[in-house]
Amino acid sequence: MVYLYHVTTPKKAKRYKQTGKIKGPVRGFDNLMGAMAWAIKAGRKVIYQVTPVSPVYLLPDHHNKWGRAYWTGEVPVENIKCIFSAGDDPWD
Numbered sequence: 001m002v003y004l005y006h007v008t009t010p011k012k013a014k015r016y017k018q019t020g021k022i023k024g025p026v027r028g029f030d031n032l033m034g035a036m037a038w039a040i041k042a043g044r045k046v047i048y049q050v051t052p053v054s055p056v057y058l059l060p061d062h063h064n065k066w067g068r069a070y071w072t073g074e075v076p077v078e079n080i081k082c083i084f085s086a087g088d089d090p091w092d
Contacts, residue, residue, distance in 0.1 A: 004028025004050045004070055005035035005083065013046045013090030016077055024073040026050060027059060032083065034067015045086040051079040 006028040008016075016022050028050055029035040035047050041064075054073035062069035082090070 002052060002056065004030070004052060004056065004072065005032050005067075006048045006050045006080070007035050007039045007042060007044045008046045008048065009044050010046055010085070010087070010090040013048075013082075013085075016080070017090075020077050022048075022050070022075045022077075022080065024054075024075070025071040026052070026073070026075050027062060027069060027071045029067040029069050031067045034064055034069070036084070037064050037066050038062075038069075039084075046082065046090050047084040048080045049083045050075050053079060 006026060039047055052072040056070040056072045059069040059071050
């Protein structure tokens with residue numbers, strides 16, 4: 001199974017729940033460590049494990065030494081799982 005680790009803000013996480021999807025393009029890392037490093041750099045507090053429903057493509061400019069970044073199309077909320085949230089659950 002292919003997963004992407006998508007980093008976002010609590011505000012956007014609430015929007016995902018309201019709309020029932022993450023609007024494409026959805027960017028994410030191939031591993032949790034890469035996503036965590038990006039979250040610290042970007043100041044974002046929520047990390048989702050995303051199961052893509054369409055092909056994934058390499059993002060050559062969004063990598064770090066811990067992981068590679070990819071993008072995919074729209075993802076329904078049924079295909080995301082919260083892996084990390086600093087603070088309150090973004091979907092409450």
